[in-house]
Amino acid sequence: MTKIWTVYGLIDPRDRSVFYVGMSTVVDRRIAQHSQDPASSAYQVCRIILSEGLEIGTCVFGSFTDKLAAKIMEGRLALVLPYAVNKKTKFGLPSCNLYPDWQDLRN
Numbered sequence: 001m002t003k004i005w006t007v008y009g010l011i012d013p014r015d016r017s018v019f020y021v022g023m024s025t026v027v028d029r030r031i032a033q034h035s036q037d038p039a040s041s042a043y044q045v046c047r048i049i050l051s052e053g054l055e056i057g058t059c060v061f062g063s064f065t066d067k068l069a070a071k072i073m074e075g076r077l078a079l080v081l082p083y084a085v086n087k088k089t090k091f092g093l094p095s096c097n098l099y100p101d102w103q104d105l106r107n
Helices: 027-034 043-051 067-080 102-106
Strands: 005-012 017-024 057-064
Touching (some): 005 043, 005 067
């Protein structure tokens, strides 16, 4: 059976901005984990939204059978979305998800 990688966004209902972009083969479970896992870069925003009695919105940007294509889309979206909390790593460098394949840099 072929895995389907889904690139998704978490939406802040207060201003309708996408504040996190991720990818997973089990999207519903992964989305739920963001509000429970302090290691997630979306955790703090999720907790604030939930503490205000609001629901975190979601959207799907695309689904892929190729993991590399999904990672490239995830990274590029995180880079261009102005409120994405997962733009950078803890070292202040661009996320490794931005260009997981060095050949992509040539285009």
